[in-house]
Amino acid sequence: MPSVRRISHEFLERQGLTTIFGNPGSNELPFLADLPDTFRYVLGLHEGAVVGMADGYAQASGRPVLVNLHAASGSGNAMGALTNAVASRTPLVVVAGQQVRSAIGPEANLSNVDAPALMKPLVGWAAEPACAQDVPRALAQAVFEAQLQRRPTYLSVPYDDWAADAGENAPAVLDRQVGRAGVPGGEQGRRLAEAVAAAQRPALVLGGDIDSAGLFDDAVRLAERLGGPVWAAPSQFRLPFPNRHPLFQGVLPAGIEPVSRAFEGHDLVLVLGAPVFRYHEYLPGRYLPEGTRLIQVTEDASAAARAPMGEALVADPAAVIELLMKLLDAPQQPVGDYQPVPAPQSVEGPRLHPEEVFAALREEMPEDTAYVVESTSTNAAWWRQMDLRRAGSYYFPAAGGLGFGLPGAVGVAMAQPDRPVVGVIGDGSANYGITALWTAAQHRVPLTVLLLRNGTYGALRWFGGLLGVPDAPGLDIPGLDFTRIAEGYGVPAQHVTGVDELRAVLSERPDGPRLVQVDTALTTPS
Numbered sequence: 001m002p003s004v005r006r007i008s009h010e011f012l013e014r015q016g017l018t019t020i021f022g023n024p025g026s027n028e029l030p031f032l033a034d035l036p037d038t039f040r041y042v043l044g045l046h047e048g049a050v051v052g053m054a055d056g057y058a059q060a061s062g063r064p065v066l067v068n069l070h071a072a073s074g075s076g077n078a079m080g081a082l083t084n085a086v087a088s089r090t091p092l093v094v095v096a097g098q099q100v101r102s103a104i105g106p107e108a109n110l111s112n113v114d115a116p117a118l119m120k121p122l123v124g125w126a127a128e129p130a131c132a133q134d135v136p137r138a139l140a141q142a143v144f145e146a147q148l149q150r151r152p153t154y155l156s157v158p159y160d161d162w163a164a165d166a167g168e169n170a171p172a173v174l175d176r177q178v179g180r181a182g183v184p185g186g187e188q189g190r191r192l193a194e195a196v197a198a199a200q201r202p203a204l205v206l207g208g209d210i211d212s213a214g215l216f217d218d219a220v221r222l223a224e225r226l227g228g229p230v231w232a233a234p235s236q237f238r239l240p241f242p243n244r245h246p247l248f249q250g251v252l253p254a255g256i257e258p259v260s261r262a263f264e265g266h267d268l269v270l271v272l273g274a275p276v277f278r279y280h281e282y283l284p285g286r287y288l289p290e291g292t293r294l295i296q297v298t299e300d301a302s303a304a305a306r307a308p309m310g311e312a313l314v315a316d317p318a319a320v321i322e323l324l325m326k327l328l329d330a331p332q333q334p335v336g337d338y339q340p341v342p343a344p345q346s347v348e349g350p351r352l353h354p355e356e357v358f359a360a361l362r363e364e365m366p367e368d369t370a371y372v373v374e375s376t377s378t379n380a381a382w383w384r385q386m387d388l389r390r391a392g393s394y395y396f397p398a399a400g401g402l403g404f405g406l407p408g409a410v411g412v413a414m415a416q417p418d419r420p421v422v423g424v425i426g427d428g429s430a431n432y433g434i435t436a437l438w439t440a441a442q443h444r445v446p447l448t449v450l451l452l453r454n455g456t457y458g459a460l461r462w463f464g465g466l467l468g469v470p471d472a473p474g475l476d477i478p479g480l481d482f483t484r485i486a487e488g489y490g491v492p493a494q495h496v497t498g499v500d501e502l503r504a505v506l507s508e509r510p511d512g513p514r515l516v517q518v519d520t521a522l523t524t525p526s
């Protein structure tokens with residue numbers, strides 16, 4: 001009879017989960033024994049970076065990814081990064097090692113006491129199989145739950161289980177395939193199409209799911225058919241629509257009152273692939289203006305259930321877009337020209353204005369560049385200067401937890417080695433996932449980390465003004481030189497002082513990682 005390990009490896013191989021992001025310890029080594037050559041283990045030096053890289057990789061490849069963490073301490077280190085993976089609906093399958101079964105009760109060192117409970121609020125499913133023979137099936141469930149729920153899952157496996165005999169039924173798991181078809185039925189579909197067709201002034205709100213499901217271009221076709229304004233939902237992790245498209249109104253401000261104000265005059269707001277809504281700043285008001293009907297279409301049943309207002313249909317946005325395109329007989333609207341980009345703002349002296357930096361990106365980087373952005377105070381400057389027209393152009397830490405950006409950029413670049421990738425990272429944000437530089441150097445991941453150094457937690461200064469706390473301590477971060485940090489991790493780096501120099505550097509296409517540090521002037525997020 002094959003071992004639990006053999007069946008588990010084979011299952012993972014058949015499901016295509018052969019790239020493992022991890023940071024192992026003693027409990028995990030028995031799982032890694034006899035790993036077939038078809039597997040690739042991508043070592044990260046801290047679990048936050050491990051999960052950030054896996055998140056970027058899973059998002060850019062569109063596939064579930066295996067993460068290997070060490071017991072409770074490694075899992076704990078990963079939790080902040082997992083909050084982002086939850087919000088970006090990334091199917092990460094976390095497998096953590098556990099002490100041998102007989103040692104968990106007495107709490108031998110490295111026992112993960114009540115392992116599933118440790119991760120429960122974050123993951124969509126967590127378990128420790130009740131016996132070794134259930135490990136392959138439970139591993140399959142972890143993969144399928146992650147795929148179906150689009151949420152990280154967690155499996156804790158006592159390390160003496162891997163060598164155990166799998167039992168005669170274990171191979172049955174190898175042939176399993178699980179899928180979902182979320183096509184709305186005739187009646188539901190017709191009612192939705194009627195509501196959209198009857199709307200005088202419909203508006204579209206698109207979420208990150210649109211881009212992660214590969215519907216970026218379909219959303220453009222639907223919007224042009226409807227002819228109304230399009231917003232990106234607040235606090236989103238991907239860009240679902242070309243940001244200079246004539247119908248695009250920008251990212252909705254993340255407050256109740258400004259969202260409601262934006263919808264003024266619209267009889268229907270159709271929300272596709274987003275929660276309703278991920279507000280951030282508490283700006284109270286009515287959820288919707290008088291006379292506005294909101295219909296949310298999402299695959300995420302929890303997002304449908306927890307919305308505080310409106311109607312919701314749990315369905316695949318792809319199927320709904322297709323159905324609306326078929327049932328709506330409105331002619332294609334003329335759309336006009338793409339919105340022009342304003343001249344970038346600039347500043348005197350040794351620093352660059354972030355808008356000058358982003359203008360240089362827009363002009364020097366190829367059109368299909370993917371950007372992973374974790375630079376909070378430069379948000380407004382970013383959207384003023386960028387012109388992103390391709391699917392998969394933009395990634396952002398979905399739950400606002402810093403530490404995704406730099407590792408996420410490494411993961412995106414590993415998944416798409418032929419596409420240029422730039423991580424736009426603040427001098428504060430960089431520190432939370434800095435060890436990913438080492439992984440990028442070891443794997444020679446083609447990637448530019450553009451490090452924006454303004455010497456402070458810029459966004460928190462702005463928040464201080466908003467919340468009436470102008471004098472909070474702990475907001476400045478002087479004395480960091482990322483060129484030396486990067487070189488210590490094996491990544492070549494340069495400090496750039498002028499726009500022309502920056503443009504020249506960006507126009508090079510290195511075949512490995514590099515870090516480019518620029519000193520920037522302070523701006524506000526909005």
Ligand code: TZD
Binds near residue numbers: 377427429454456459
């Ligand atoms: N810790 C974690 C894990 N996530 C956070 N979001 C914060 C702390 C709080 N925080 C923000 O929300 S923005 C920010 C912090 C510390 C400043 C980020 O600094 P930066 O960007 O240099 O990356 P800016 O452009 O200077 O704001």
Ligand code: CA
Binds near residue numbers: 428454457458
């Ligand atoms: Ca900063």
